[in-house]
Amino acid sequence: MNILISFTLSFLVALSASCSFAAQAAENGDHSPRVLASVHPLALIAASVVAPENIEVLVPAGMTPHDFSLRPSDIDVIQNADIIVWAGPESEPYLAGFAKRWPDKVWINAAKEGKRLYQQDPALIGDEARNDPHWWFSVAVARQLQHRLAEQLEVDPAAFDQSLDQAVQDAHETLAPVRDRGFFVFHRAYDHWVYSMGLNMKGAFTLSPEQKPGLRTLQEMRQQLQRGDVVCVFSEPEFSPAMVDRLVDGVQVGREELDPMAMQIPLSADGYPNLLKDMAERAYRCLSAVDDKAATALDNTVYEGGDDGHHHHHGHAVEEHADDEHAHDEHEHEGDAHEEHAHEGHSDDDHSDHDDHADEHADEHDEGGFFSRLLK
Numbered sequence: 282m283n284i285l286i287s288f289t290l291s292f293l294v295a296l297s298a299s300c301s302f303a304a305q306a307a308e309n310g311d312h313s314p315r316v317l318a319s320v321h322p323l324a325l326i327a328a329s330v331v332a333p334e335n336i337e338v339l340v341p342a343g344m345t346p347h348d349f350s351l352r353p354s355d356i357d358v359i360q361n362a363d364i365i366v367w368a369g370p371e372s373e374p375y376l377a378g379f380a381k382r383w384p385d386k387v388w389i390n391a392a393k394e395g396k397r398l399y400q401q402d403p404a405l406i407g408d409e410a411r412n413d414p415h416w417w418f419s420v421a422v423a424r425q426l427q428h429r430l431a432e433q434l435e436v437d438p439a440a441f442d443q444s445l446d447q448a449v450q451d452a453h454e455t456l457a458p459v460r461d462r463g464f465f466v467f468h469r470a471y472d473h474w475v476y477s478m479g480l481n482m483k484g485a486f487t488l489s490p491e492q493k494p495g496l497r498t499l500q501e502m503r504q505q506l507q508r509g510d511v512v513c514v515f516s517e518p519e520f521s522p523a524m525v526d527r528l529v530d531g532v533q534v535g536r537e538e539l540d541p542m543a544m545q546i547p548l549s550a551d552g553y554p555n556l557l558k559d560m561a562e563r564a565y566r567c568l569s570a571v572d573d574k575a576a577t578a579l580d581n582t583v584y585e586g587g588d589d590g591h592h593h594h595h596g597h598a599v600e601e602h603a604d605d606e607h608a609h610d611e612h613e614h615e616g617d618a619h620e621e622h623a624h625e626g627h628s629d630d631d632h633s634d635h636d637d638h639a640d641e642h643a644d645e646h647d648e649g650g651f652f653s654r655l656l657k
């Protein structure tokens with residue numbers, strides 16, 4: 282009996298070991314693993330486990346998965362990789378075919394890990410963030426990806442856990458005084474970060490950078506700025522902030538840049554904790570730039586809503602969305618549209634239908650053509 286158990290155990294250990302990359306490499310007397318991260322932020326996560334010199338990044342600086350397509354030389358890069366960390370077929374359809382073609386490689390799919398975590402416990406991901414394909418901003422997913430890599434390389438993930446915990450705790454402390462203040466982001470890329478940090482995001486200019494916002498969206502954003510519900514607006518380095526400049530014209534508001542590709546953070550073992558720290562500092566600067574409720578409306582031509590006392594800073598985004606049905610519906614809708622857009626490629630039509638409809642609605646209120654001018 283004892284012999285049987287120990288035999289079974291050693292068999293299981295051997296079986297699980299032979300599934301890891303490290304075990305295979307040891308068997309074959311092989312090189313250290315070559316890890317390919319599809320985007321820079323996923324490389325930052327990988328770099329906590331893998332030496333930076335063994336990591337390559339597919340999408341080059343200055344590009345995002347929204348505008349990237351594979352060049353012939355990229356196919357060699359994919360073929361030479363042992364482990365590929367990517368964001369999943371919704372955001373990176375150009376990798377989906379290779380994941381099927383080369384199943385012997387280790388494919389670590391952030392979307393799949395995120396969806397699995399959500400099924401285990403929805404609070405790990407958050408209902409309002411689960412449709413955002415920018416999975417690298419989820420602390421829970423980052424941790425999971427580190428564990429999957431550590432498993433493959435047979436290293437102990439405890440040290441990564443510790444530095445991630447510390448970075449999250451520091452970011453929470455930095456953000457605590459401004460947690461309830463409303464802000465806008467440029468494109469809808471930060472839902473996971475907003476959820477992980479418990480922040481109060483009030484909207485985005487656009488779902489995806491290549492789409493222009495609808496008139497109605499801009500009009501609502503202008504009103505939120507004028508009411509002082511929003512005290513900070515983020516732009517992104519790859520896009521001209523001209524539209525943001527015009528939208529905030531005459532309103533006192535904090536301004537900062539957020540980069541969904543995290544290019545400001547060099548690849549190093551501390552890269553991901555540094556990213557969390559950097560974003561917390563940027564958000565703190567932006568959210569504390571003007572006094573709470575001090576945003577002054579100099580141009581009241583489009584302001585018509587009465588103060589319902591509902592939008593003043595109470596609770597964080599989760600509660601805000603839960604008790605504001607309208608915002609919640611729109612949020613869901615936008616999340617779905619984003620996913621469809623990335624996934625199926627034909628939702629451009631869907632989306633412009635949505636915009637046309639919104640524009641008709643907005644035209645009635647576009648006094649002096651303020652919002653029409655904004656879009657030019």
Ligand SMILES: [Zn+2]
Pocket residue numbers: 345347415468469470489490541
């Ligand atoms: Zn994006």
